[in-house]
Amino acid sequence: MSAGKQAGLRAQRKAQRPNEILDAAFEEFVERGYVATRVEDIASRVGVTKGTIYFYFETKERLFEEMIRHLSVSFADVSAYAKTLSGPYTERIKAFLRMSYDRLVLDRKTRELLRFVIAEGSRFPQVVDRHHDEFVVPLMNAAQKLFEEGVAAGELRAAPAIKIPDTVIGSAVMLCISQMIFADRKPQDVDAFFEAHVDIILHGLIAKD
């Protein structure tokens, strides 16, 4: 019985090892970047030794790549989310933006993924590609669709920004980066930032009679 418990613990432990390692890798890579992170640092964080890392991952490079995959963050579903929205388009846009802030600014994983894209992009072009396809494109497409619907509904002005939704959402990305870089140096009130952003966007987009 106690043996059964033990076995269970061990099996559990084992099943979790890859995840533990990937999580530790995330922290270390975030802190020092790909090249400057030593495999041994990651091992220490998990509480194992170098060799164990190599038992689960072929190379440091592979570990990095799988760590990125393991983040499993994506904006592929934002379009579906947009479809669930109803009511006046100003409300829909506000909700859409709120969701964007929650994911971009408040979700550390998404935030740090952007760091990897910028810092390690030249070494891992697949990461850049994936980020483009799974984040930028879905987000911008969903936003654009929402805007266009608002225009069609007569609620929004046919502003040029509607074809370039980046210009509308951009500030959220900037806050994401600002948080990432300055964290303590320039603490921002995310909610106030969000409200100010929405306020100006809606005033800028609303159709005037």
Next chain:
Amino acid sequence: MSAGKQAGLRAQRKAQRPNEILDAAFEEFVERGYVATRVEDIASRVGVTKGTIYFYFETKERLFEEMIRHLSVSFADVSAYAKTLSGPYTERIKAFLRMSYDRLVLDRKTRELLRFVIAEGSRFPQVVDRHHDEFVVPLMNAAQKLFEEGVAAGELRAAPAIKIPDTVIGSAVMLCISQMIFADRKPQDVDAFFEAHVDIILHGLIAKD
């Protein structure tokens, strides 16, 4: 005489060496990041050998720091620039934003400096500090002042964004990063982006009677 000329040329050349090295360092560090760049790569780009680099710069670390200083880009003067503006505030804001785009999006040095801040920030906190003090603060302060003047003049709405100018300028930063990361993958028409951005900002800020 020809010897004198030769000597002159050589002296000139020598006087330029540190700058050549710093320029080469910029290119290499941009391409591969601090750790992955080899001193020898920089030397090769200049056309000298490793030893020569060490004649001019104590260490690789020092070279990086001086390279950053040598970029000598700064937004410390944007406030002075704002003061030169006249006419309606919508025009002033448009001009101010245009200048921001020219510096943030079109000036490669400023753009890549941001990359260093993101990628090497944890290794070189002074770079982050300096970036904060010389770029973010001056830009945001000047923008805020401009907005506040516009409100005082009755031309602009007292939007909450006026206290958080990041929300207004943010999209320019985002375009900067987008260019930096995706370059070829997502080519953007900077002028169209700018126009759409200005359009929505001004519509969002303008005071309605």
Next chain:
Amino acid sequence: MSAGKQAGLRAQRKAQRPNEILDAAFEEFVERGYVATRVEDIASRVGVTKGTIYFYFETKERLFEEMIRHLSVSFADVSAYAKTLSGPYTERIKAFLRMSYDRLVLDRKTRELLRFVIAEGSRFPQVVDRHHDEFVVPLMNAAQKLFEEGVAAGELRAAPAIKIPDTVIGSAVMLCISQMIFADRKPQDVDAFFEAHVDIILHGLIAKD
């Protein structure tokens, strides 16, 4: 009953394990040499895991040594074989040489043992010693005895080669090595080689009246 059978089979299987491992070790060590062969390669070949190898053999080194012993090839009996021969000495020598070819050239184990002696001799001097005592000495002694008898019988010439039988048998060793190294690059007709070898030896040794 079926359980009994099963158990019987399993027991049988287990009894064979050490041999299976030794055979697998032979193949792997032949292919890559001692250092480059991984214990895990051997385990895979047997269809077990690393740990099992260590249940049967203390260390990789010990496994190698036992693998060599397990080859259980030897020329210790060639002297006895020579005694069984009768008839004219030319026939006896031909038969003796034929046997040497069968063992040296055609028996893969003997052939690869020579490879180990050459390649791993400095790491395993016992292997060299044993090879010397169990192969070289018995073969040469038996040959020399046969030749001397032939001379005593007046059938063979008292050639100096009789005291240095290596000079007579040498070509068989060379063919062994040639097969081992060149296999496909220089395929040889062993029988033709043998016949040509015997022909010249006998012509060289025969006493002329």
Next chain:
Amino acid sequence: MSAGKQAGLRAQRKAQRPNEILDAAFEEFVERGYVATRVEDIASRVGVTKGTIYFYFETKERLFEEMIRHLSVSFADVSAYAKTLSGPYTERIKAFLRMSYDRLVLDRKTRELLRFVIAEGSRFPQVVDRHHDEFVVPLMNAAQKLFEEGVAAGELRAAPAIKIPDTVIGSAVMLCISQMIFADRKPQDVDAFFEAHVDIILHGLIAKD
């Protein structure tokens, strides 16, 4: 002046480094084999450190390959040598064999090259190929040609061995290997061996009336 001398010494030294390293590599690789030899061992033997080796040679593998090339031993010229011979074919064959012994048995480089072919052949197939093309083929071809001329001249018997000269020369190869493996365990009198070998070969080949 002393500076000049110094410079000379240093330059000399530098020019010799690659050769020193190749020579040291030869000794170490002979002693322990490719895998078991540490680059640092080679460096120590030269009196430098690891890094220096890598200054001259890209990888351990490359060093091994160049070491083999640097041995610059070959039998490509034996055919030319055979043409210089004159007199009765028995004398020519004796001279030809003597030369073979000098190269195969007495030249340590040639001898140890054979060790590499046997021990590292599977890892370095080019070495095997080259050995086949530059040693085996030229030697055997030259021998065969000599034998055939002897037959044409009516001095030698049309023995089958003439088409398979390996059967005639083989013992020299065997002595080479014997020396390589047993060195001290089975010291051989090379000259006596040679004489005995020649004696039996010539008796075996000579045409009887």
Next chain:
DNA sequence: GATGAATGAGTCTTCATTCAT
């Protein structure tokens, strides 16, 4: 000033070996 040979600390990676289950 410039060179480039040399150094050696540092890092990735491998693999024999152990041992709890």
Next chain:
DNA sequence: GATGAATGAAGACTCATTCAT
């Protein structure tokens, strides 16, 4: 008996840095 996760010593290779010329 068998497994395979874990260890850690060892070795290939890199590269910032030095320094004699």
